[in-house]
Amino acid sequence: MNDYRVSAEFYDLLQAETDRRLAERRFARAAARARRAVLDIGAGTGIVTEVLLNASGVPVHAIEPAPAMRAALLSRLAALGADRRARVTVHAEPLASAGLRQTAGLAIASNVIACLDPTTRRAAWRDIATALVPGGLLLFDSPPTVLPEGPEELVPLGPVRVGPDQxxxxxxxxxxxxxxxxxxxxxxxREGRPLREASERFDLWPATPEQLTRELAAAGLSVVRAPDPGLTAAWRPLADATRR
Incomplete structure (x- = not known):
């Protein structure tokens, strides 16, 4: 996965408010219903983590191996009240190394799954299934199903002004x-003059819904209806308690 050394500087300034609104719509209701811990996989700068803490009253495990993003995550947590900080555990290692077994009733993977190559993605399903309690729910952004036909420019981010700079x-x-x-x-x-320019690239691996269903089933997770059309949802059946 990418280390976000370039993007971490700009992420919150250009994307935080849009990401927060999306996270509140997609994840807050499920978090409010959680009776066991919530798992935030690829917590990034902590936007989703904060939404989960605000919506729930249970512990939150934030998984973020990238140092640049984790620095922003901890800065965000530092600004929260002590009661919310007391409920969050930040894991600097990947989920596979975090030692979480049958810990979470809800797992969130926001803007993560598409960034995993197929082998890593299949391993991730197994790690998530291990971390979920029987009956636990996984919500994640659906990866692209097909590749774009050619180069395409997406909606630009910003501009956002900070003092004299844009x-x-x-x-x-x-x-x-x-x-x-x-x-x-x-x-x-600054005043129309370029000061700096930097780029960072990310590769997204496509996967069809049928492919995801097969992979999830192999990890012991069953696809269920998602609360948002941009999400895929899966749960760990209660019957898995007899097999794990």
Whole structure:
């Protein structure tokens, strides 16, 4: 996975409010119903983590191996009240190494699954199934099902002004050797003059719903109806308690 060394500087400034609204719509209701811990896989700068803490009263496990994003995550947590900070555990290692077994009643993987190559993705399902209690629910963003036909520019991010400076980003995607390559190009301008420009690329692996269903089933997870059309949902059947 990418280390986000470029994007971490710009992420919250350009994307936080949009991501927060989306997270509240997609995950807050499920978190409010959680009676066991909630797992935030790939917590990033902590936008989803904060939504989960606000919506629930249970412990939250935030998994974030990338140091640059984890620094932003901890800065966000530092600004929260002590009661919410007391409920969150930050894991600096991948889920497979976190030692979470039958811990969570809800697992969230926001903007993560598409970034995993097929082998890593299949391993992730097994790790998530291990972390979920029987009857636990997984919610994740559906990866792309097909590759784009050619280069395409997506909706730009920003501009956002900070003092005399203007921050923005262009986002492009294109097919590249069987994956969808997304490139973020960040720019900082002062009074119309360019100060800095930096880019970071991310590869997204497509997967059809049928393929995901087979992979999830192999890990002991059953696909169920998701609360949002952009999400896929799966749960660990209660019957798994007799097999694990």
């Amino acid at each position: 921050y923005s980003a262009t986002v492009t995607r294109c097919p590249h050797r069987g994956v969808e390559r997304v490139v973020f190009t960040y720019r900082v301008e």
